Amino acid sequence: MPPTTAQHHAEWLSLLEISGPFLSMPVLLRAFRQGLDARDTVQAANLRAAYE
Template structure:
């Protein structure tokens, strides 16, 4: 898949507003394309997202599951340190 096509596919997954996420910007900032994803992380994201979505559909969503989802994304997916997301947010 060409880099431009890969960027176009990625852009189709997000709501684009303003000049920040556009094909010219992506081609300039990521001329070699985006880094390949880790299949294990992708599986973890899918599992955690399903758990979070199931929880949100109930009458009384468990705030602990929401907190766990946010922490998972911050720490495991985005690589923020363990102190991030622990209070004050």
């Protein structure tokens, strides 16, 4: 089962150093009601390889 929009936002938020009240779960759910676009797995793999 794919993650819910809230789970996806929570995962995304966990990658950031959060400072300030502007970036919160309610704000993300309001701004991105349908969630973020699906990531391109090929592009993600290329980025990961270039980073390493």
